[in-house]
Amino acid sequence: MAKTPNPGKCVHCLKFHKELTWDHVFPKAWYPYTTRQNLYKWQVPSCKRCNKMYGELEEDLMIRLAMCLDPLDPSCAGIVEKGLRAVNPSYAKNEKDGRARLAKRNEILKGAFEGNAIPLQAVYPNFGVHQQLPLQAQTAISIPAKAVQRLAEKIVRGIFLIEDGKLIEPPYEISYYVLHDAGTAEIVQMLAQYGSIHAREPGIVVQRAVAHEDAISSFFLIEIWNRFKIYAAVQEDM
Numbered sequence: 612m613a614k615t616p617n618p619g620k621c622v623h624c625l626k627f628h629k630e631l632t633w634d635h636v637f638p639k640a641w642y643p644y645t646t647r648q649n650l651y652k653w654q655v656p657s658c659k660r661c662n663k664m665y666g667e668l669e670e671d672l673m674i675r676l677a678m679c680l681d682p683l684d685p686s687c688a689g690i691v692e693k694g695l696r697a698v699n700p701s702y703a704k705n706e707k708d709g710r711a712r713l714a715k716r717n718e719i720l721k722g723a724f725e726g727n728a729i730p731l732q733a734v735y736p737n738f739g740v741h742q743q744l745p746l747q748a749q750t751a752i753s754i755p756a757k758a759v760q761r762l763a764e765k766i767v768r769g770i771f772l773i774e775d776g777k778l779i780e781p782p783y784e785i786s787y788y789v790l791h792d793a794g795t796a797e798i799v800q801m802l803a804q805y806g807s808i809h810a811r812e813p814g815i816v817v818q819r820a821v822a823h824e825d826a827i828s829s830f831f832l833i834e835i836w837n838r839f840k841i842y843a844a845v846q847e848d849m
């Protein structure tokens with residue numbers, strides 16, 4: 612793979628740029644330690660601005676999710692430790708870095724919910740509430756909806772470019788859905804029957820079913836660390 616992509620369109624903002632960078636479709640830091648050593652990590656051309664925006668968003672989201680994962684689960688090996696280190700000033704490289712880690716920790720804790728204040732109807736599917744602990748002893752970390760949306764868009768755009776060499780351009784747009792397993796039997800069956808699987812295991816498994824009519828309209832199930840699921844659709848804007 613060339614050091615930098617040829618001039619062209621950024622996969623995210625779709626604008627033409629002379630200078631492009633490689634952006635990891637599944638964030639580089641999100642690959643668990645259990646990933647096969649020489650596995651090719653999906654990369655797509657991105658402008659510097661989008662790459663930077665995604666870098667910050669993914670770091671923040673990784674820390675929040677890491678606080679909710681099981682440190683013993685091999686599907687996310689190392690992610691919990693990485694997330695906790697990122698908000699621990701004793702790992703700081705210098706004073707400024709230490710302040711940034713502390714500020715991030717305070718920001719996340721400020722937005723957290725404790726015990727009875729946890730909005731149970733808003734708990735992300737597959738992430739608690741833990742039955743073996745009293746609710747009073749539990750803490751819920753907030754996950755920005757915008758970040759989940761952006762991540763879904765990135766993965767959908769990345770898979771389309773890598774697999775089909777296509778950008779998702781207007782009038783097509785990407786929507787995302789947070790669904791509980793109980794309500795997804797039909798979608799899961801449809802994906803199993805008509806879909807293809809694109810995986811970088813154990814970190815990420817993506818299932819995609821594309822409509823024959825236009826080869827763009829599609830449905831996705833994105834599964835990260837065998838735990839964090841996002842459903843997404845590409846459809847023509849009505």
Ligand SMILES: [Zn+2]
Nearest residue numbers: 621624658661
């Ligand atoms: Zn861009």
